[in-house]
Amino acid sequence: MSGIESNHGQFEKLAAEAETNEAPFVMFNLLNFKSDGGREAYLRYIAESAPHVQGVGAEVIYFGKANELLNGTEKWDVVMLVKYPSRKAFLQMANNPDYLKVHEHRAHALEKAVLYATDPATYKEIIIE
Numbered sequence: 001m002s003g004i005e006s007n008h009g010q011f012e013k014l015a016a017e018a019e020t021n022e023a024p025f026v027m028f029n030l031l032n033f034k035s036d037g038g039r040e041a042y043l044r045y046i047a048e049s050a051p052h053v054q055g056v057g058a059e060v061i062y063f064g065k066a067n068e069l070l071n072g073t074e075k076w077d078v079v080m081l082v083k084y085p086s087r088k089a090f091l092q093m094a095n096n097p098d099y100l101k102v103h104e105h106r107a108h109a110l111e112k113a114v115l116y117a118t119d120p121a122t123y124k125e126i127i128i129e
Contacts, residue, residue, distance in 0.1 A: 014117055018087035023119070025087060026061070029080040030114040039077075041109035045102060052099040056089040058082055087117065 033039050053059070062081040069075055084090045093099055 014087055015091060018091055022086045022088065024083060024085050025090075026118050026120075027082045027084060027090070028114075028116040028118050029078070029082065030066075030076045031078040031080065031110055032075070032112045033077050033109055034111045038109045038111065041105050042078075045105035045109055048102040048105065049099065052093050052096060052102065053082065056093045057085040058089060058093070090117075 031042070033042060059082070060080060061083045062079070064079050066076040066079055
């Protein structure tokens, strides 16, 4: 599996969850750009994907440069949080043929990426699980 290849089993789980879970969620992104033109390609992706993101009611709620790595060993360039109104909305965007054309810029931009679909939880819920 490459650094930006999708985890198909997890996509299937997200799709199954979309059938019953209509709650908003936040997509947590860790991004590492290719050294040759990655930043420029990602800027193009951001500009061209914005109408698709907004079109399903999603919004970027945080975009930041990763600086001091205080724990761990993997260096990242960017941390981004995108709030979606539901998993169904995310899948609607992700499966849109026009978005998929734009998504190619992302593939050309990134050396590696991590995406986590996250749901709100209290620390007690996480620790008790």
